[in-house]
Amino acid sequence: MRKKQNVQEEPDDIYSIPAIADRAVSQPECVIPEAVVKRLPRYFRCLRGLLNNDVMKISSSELSDLTGVNAAQLRQDLKYFGGLGQRGYGYNVKKLYTSISEQLGVTKKYTAVLIGAGNLGRAIINSRLCEQRGVWIKAVFDGSPSVIGKEIGDRKVSDVAELRRFCRENKTDIAVLCIPADAKSELLGIIKDCGFKGVWNFSPCELDDCDAGAKVENICTGDSLSALLYRMCEDEREKE
Amino acid sequence: MRKKQNVQEEPDDIYSIPAIADRAVSQPECVIPEAVVKRLPRYFRCLRGLLNNDVMKISSSELSDLTGVNAAQLRQDLKYFGGLGQRGYGYNVKKLYTSISEQLGVTKKYTAVLIGAGNLGRAIINSRLCEQRGVWIKAVFDGSPSVIGKEIGDRKVSDVAELRRFCRENKTDIAVLCIPADAKSELLGIIKDCGFKGVWNFSPCELDDCDAGAKVENICTGDSLSALLYRMCEDEREKE
DNA sequence: TAGATTGTTAATCGATTAACAATC
DNA sequence: TAGATTGTTAATCGATTAACAATC
Numbered sequence: 335m336r337k338k339q340n341v342q343e344e345p346d347d348i349y350s351i352p353a354i355a356d357r358a359v360s361q362p363e364c365v366i367p368e369a370v371v372k373r374l375p376r377y378f379r380c381l382r383g384l385l386n387n388d389v390m391k392i393s394s395s396e397l398s399d400l401t402g403v404n405a406a407q408l409r410q411d412l413k414y415f416g417g418l419g420q421r422g423y424g425y426n427v428k429k430l431y432t433s434i435s436e437q438l439g440v441t442k443k444y445t446a447v448l449i450g451a452g453n454l455g456r457a458i459i460n461s462r463l464c465e466q467r468g469v470w471i472k473a474v475f476d477g478s479p480s481v482i483g484k485e486i487g488d489r490k491v492s493d494v495a496e497l498r499r500f501c502r503e504n505k506t507d508i509a510v511l512c513i514p515a516d517a518k519s520e521l522l523g524i525i526k527d528c529g530f531k532g533v534w535n536f537s538p539c540e541l542d543d544c545d546a547g548a549k550v551e552n553i554c555t556g557d558s559l560s561a562l563l564y565r566m567c568e569d570e571r572e573k574e
Numbered sequence: 575m576r577k578k579q580n581v582q583e584e585p586d587d588i589y590s591i592p593a594i595a596d597r598a599v600s601q602p603e604c605v606i607p608e609a610v611v612k613r614l615p616r617y618f619r620c621l622r623g624l625l626n627n628d629v630m631k632i633s634s635s636e637l638s639d640l641t642g643v644n645a646a647q648l649r650q651d652l653k654y655f656g657g658l659g660q661r662g663y664g665y666n667v668k669k670l671y672t673s674i675s676e677q678l679g680v681t682k683k684y685t686a687v688l689i690g691a692g693n694l695g696r697a698i699i700n701s702r703l704c705e706q707r708g709v710w711i712k713a714v715f716d717g718s719p720s721v722i723g724k725e726i727g728d729r730k731v732s733d734v735a736e737l738r739r740f741c742r743e744n745k746t747d748i749a750v751l752c753i754p755a756d757a758k759s760e761l762l763g764i765i766k767d768c769g770f771k772g773v774w775n776f777s778p779c780e781l782d783d784c785d786a787g788a789k790v791e792n793i794c795t796g797d798s799l800s801a802l803l804y805r806m807c808e809d810e811r812e813k814e
Numbered sequence: 815t816a817g818a819t820t821g822t823t824a825a826t827c828g829a830t831t832a833a834c835a836a837t838c
Numbered sequence: 839t840a841g842a843t844t845g846t847t848a849a850t851c852g853a854t855t856a857a858c859a860a861t862c
Binding site: 393394395409410412413417419420421422423424425 | 817818819820821822
Binding site: 371372374375376378379402437438439440442444452453454456457458460461463464466467468469507508531532534538542549550551553554555556557558559560561562563564565566567569570 | 611612614615616618619642677678679680682684692693694696697698700701703704706707708709747748771772773774778782789790791793794795796797798799800801802803804805806807809810
């Protein structure tokens with residue numbers, strides 16, 4: 335099994351959004367392969383952790399220990415961010431972090447609305463996850479009269495019937511969907527109208543880009559549990 | 575882009591746990607490759623949806639439309655579940671669902687404890703996700719005096735100091751971790767002592783199997799947001 | 815110069831897909 | 839028998855990794 339250590343979510347991160355002056359100038363020379371893109375968020379977290387601990391340089395083999403990614407693969411991956419490594423020395427952590435942040439859109443400061451102010455919605459607002467990725471949740475909407483008007487995380491919950499108008503008046507990049515399965519069909523039309531660039535979907539109904547008229551990222555919590563159960567079963571089978 | 579349709583979480587699922595009599599007898603002949611395992615949860619969801627709509631047979635090309643997985647690949651994948659297909663006819667949905675459920679451990683009826691009774695913990699209890707996967711949450715623990723003793727989803731929240739004793743007296747398969755980042759280090763020792771087979775980790779600190787002495791599945795919500803932002807940026811770059 | 819570490823090549827491995835023979 | 843659809847082969851594609859020359 336691959337060994338990974340210390341790739342953590344740092345609770346306090348002074349470096350969460352790089353200052354303009356620090357931004358990398360170089361753009362990746364060509365399209366980044368899918369497999370590399372999937373590893374970027376891990377590098378991002380790891381490098382942020384290093385910066386918070388004032389580590390300024392790192393070699394591919396050290397970063398390999400921290401992330402569990404093979405050192406040779408790491409060097410291949412990091413090539414997509416311009417020549418940030420120096421032979422005999424290693425990589426400049428800050429430059430690397432800045433360059434990857436830029437790729438991941440952290441420096442763009444996207445805006446978002448949260449739709450669905452239930453327990454999950456509250457959990458997302460309270461975790462500072464969105465801020466860490468440069469996403470600012472401007473407003474919260476819900477359909478249930480029992481929550482409309484209440485406050486969550488300093489934001490007053492508005493009626494979802496107001497969503498269309500709100501988005502017309504306030505251009506918003508992202509919709510964070512925390513709604514129950516049955517609310518999907520009624521909402522889909524509204525969401526298309528709002529012209530979001532992205533939808534971060536926690537609801538148990540998978541969406542695709544066509545459904546939403548935007549880039550969609552589904553969080554399939556159930557699939558993650560299934561994967562865990564599979565590996566537990568596999569383990570038991572092996573022990574027999 | 576791949577087209578996928580209708581792969582949904584069905585809210586009411588009479589078939590969520592197959593009866594003993596329906597269980598598949600055949601075991602996969604050899605180890606299922608990683609790439610196939612990753613697709614199993616999607617097949618599981620899709621087949622459950624079909625069963626709930628009384629669809630009893632399906633061809634690889636129909637299932638391909640529903641799941642977005644290439645039909646040839648689907649047939650390759652399904653071979654790992656014994657000869658459940660019939661040439662000229664298609665696959666028996668129920669047998670296929672039963673066989674995949676068994677692989678995914680749904681029929682095992684694992685038990686779990688939920689650690690952390692904040693908004694996220696509440697959201698997990700209220701969603702019926704665990705039940706759908708055959709996992710029964712027996713008890714809920716938290717460290718904060720303000721929640722201990724309160725009820726969430728018919729379960730009284732116990733002091734996390736009781737966890738060790740509880741697990742000694744009640745053998746438990748899984749820990750569902752919904753704790754803040756800073757609670758990790760104190761909890762890790764306790765978790766190892768409890769002898770769980772699996773840890774489903776929602777906390778922002780990634781764990782590995784060694785940390786926990788069990789199979790670990792991390793839900794890295796932040797990585798999912800990063801992936802969305804990346805694709806949004808990519809889209810904007812292309813349009814320039 | 816000597817030591818360290820990158821950048822790059824090339825071999826290997828695994829995953830995807832089209833095509834079609836087998837067969838219901 | 840004719841039509842449909844699987845099971846299986848083989849080609850292709852992309853991802854991983856070891857090894858080492860280049861160079862700081």
